[in-house]
Amino acid sequence: MQFPSRRRKNNINPQTELYGHALQFYGQPPLENISLSEFETFAVDRLKLLKTIENLGVSYVKLSEQYAKKLETEFKNLNFPYRPDADDRKIQSGPSEYEKRRKDHISHFILRLAYCQTEDLRRWFIQQEVDLFRYRFNDLPPKHKLEFLHRNNLQYDTISVEEKKTLLDKLVNSSYAVSGITVEDQDFYKVPFQDALDLVRTRKVYLKAGYVYIPHQDIVTIVLNDFRTRLSKALALTARSLPAVHSDERLQPLLNHLSHAYVGQDYSIQKNVGKISLEQIDSLSGKSFPLCMRQLHQNLRESHHLRHGGRMQYGLFLKGIGLSLEQALQFWRSEFIRGKVDADKFDKAYAYGIRHMFGKEGKRADYTPYSCMKVILSNPPSQGDHHGCPFRHSDPELLKQKLQFYKVSPSGISQILELVKGMHYQLACQKYFELTHNIEEASFSLNHPNQYFIESQRVLGGGKDIKREMDTPQRSQDNAVAKGSGAAREAAANAPQGLAEMTEDLDSFFQDA
């Protein structure tokens, strides 16, 4: 039996030349001084990059050709380093490779400040940075990959030639990418399974006695895991030093704005509490609910019950459209009582959960309704469940039948199914919106079930101006703050104006995204 020797990553290995490699683990923070405007530009550019990564990740398979192409364009536009070799040969106008790497370094650390504050922000930031890293690491030529590994002291044991022979069949059958030749030619590393969770989770690797056997070519997943863990720890540390940062008035408005921009609306602040009555829900579900919620509502009415996943997804959605806690309790109670649950049992077993959703129990977290991203990517439904995204989680045949039942035209259905086939689930839902509301093209980019509801109500209510009112007050508020704090500074005279413009740009960027 081997000892669980935790190899220490020597991050203290200082890079002898700064930015000697295109890619880095961001172990050391930047130590230089920079101007406020550079601070802002760098941060905003990186945020745009990460937002692009998020969007591409939902619409395309990660690392597929389309994904890579689109991302590369974005890199070029925003001046981030991507292909070191190609650059060296050409004479380029614009920033040099060194400058791009410097921007990469600094912008990462700035965003850490903005995104370390809450669990949700951290999770989002880590996810996008990991995806970014994955793309860039994959893009490295093999020689550079090795160099990177050695610079960062990733050492695992390789297995002997005899062991490779014995395990040949198993190794070849464990991964689509591993052939007999791969086994012969490449080194195979034996890595404790806890360090290669992504490979274990997807069963893309041979696992024996707690160790995974990875060919050199796949070492990227290990590296990613490492990156993720380090970043997670670093963010936790950063959060602790945040008060000091926030006391600097020049930075606070920008950092706040950056962290709100990522999600836009999260529908956590209930704007219309009590405006919806319970009697309206049935008809609303047919007219203004997205398919996922319509499905959940229907199943609830039919079987007078929903499992936990469904209760969470639907319950939070209802909260988002404006149901109060009292209404919610009444709603669920009256439905469950029609089923196998008596009033007593409901109060004991289910009421607690509903109050929990509204932040009245436990750690009193006011849970936010799930975004499309969350519904599509986490907690997939299993036996007995009706939650999830119908475009993602339903059998295509069943989906078709359902759409027919809901009177979507045959041509509309085939358009939707095409989108589903291409894994564009949110676009498919958007198409469903367009077809059921009889409009040519939706004026918004769907990313949240509650957004669907609001937009639907807007269309049905007489097509008011699409510009969202919520953003305008926020924007002018930011302007005021920026101008106010800038007035006192002599050094950054241009900054407040720039900041206002920049935040306007940022807003419009995210609206179009």
Next chain:
Amino acid sequence: MPSSDYDSACLPDLLPLYYRRLFPFSQYYRWLNYGGVQKNYFQNREFSFTLKDDIYVRYQSFSTQNELEKEMQKVNPYKIDIGAIYSHRPNQHNTVKSGTFQALEKELVFDIDMTDYDDVRSCCSAADICSKCWTLMTIAIRILDRALRDDFGFQHLLWVYSGRRGVHCWVCDEAARKLSVAARSAVAEYLSLIKGGEEMVKKVVLMDPIHPFIRESLNVVEHYFPRYALQDQDILGRKESVDKVLALVPEDILFTMHVEKMCSDGGHEGTAKKGQYFEKEIMLQYCYPRLDVNVSKGVNHLLKSPFSVHPKTGRISVPMDLKELDTFDPFAVPTISLICEELDRPRTGEEEEKSEEEKPEDVKEKENEKDTAERRKIRDFKRTSLAKYVKYFDQFLDGMAGSRKGDLLRKSDLQKEF
């Protein structure tokens, strides 16, 4: 084997007897203390009790075995759940600064529930089970046990019958107890092959190459399939269930089969690339274990304790000896009424052990009394049907103790090298 008729109305009378004379407290403590290697391991463990009238209390914790015993004998819980080991004593969690009270470690657990198989069994549904569908549990245990040992390298697995419609697995290795949420979820997903909820018809899709884990699992499934599915469940016996099976066969294969049947051509090959493994997929969809990933993921997730009573059936959640897996009969598991009744039966051929020589001091006399009381307790469950399960539990605990000893020796050997 007969079980006394169990009536849940008798629980208030039976539970005190059970907790006073039958519940194996010293083995239970031995388990959860894990050799006392880590400080406060037992003291920081969360227990939860379900009391009469569905009153549920969480964050129970105890300093010693004795405290646990006294409390359980006082409140006579209907159900006992075991949670995680926390950073502080759970019963003091309100005094801890918010955010610092955290779940640190727990066994890796799995919960297999027969209800999750309702779409593929015809003999029963919901909470019912019978000997025909119990094979599904046997298959699940064989597949998961092998994978957890051979693939993940875990050694100390405790399989427990839940008392009604399923089984639980407690992986007690030190490495398992220290796993993060992400790691637990990865393990559970590695072990999952059935994907899809109510809206999904075809729940298993296999693609080239077939991973060794799937091959091993298929070996188990294929071993049981003919008797279980074709005979006991009779899946090809009625049109309705034949249709269900056919729904899982790819269309082009059906077409080919149809054409070949028309031409009376024997033999066919699944040539379509995508559907080439449809036979295996069908077998897996009918037999492969269905895990609830959410149970396994959470470090703080509470799970029913071994030796807890199931209030609806009266059966004790007993550890299962896998050496006798194929003959395990859930309907032969002792109920609380049976074992309480067995307590009253006159002992056949057993002899009272002579009590120890009398010791003069009071203290020693007290100890003596305690000894005989302990011994009486040992004798008590020994003469009930519970005995063999406690014995097996002892063997399991011996195994873990042996491992701990081995680890210590190796560690000290290493140190000697310097």
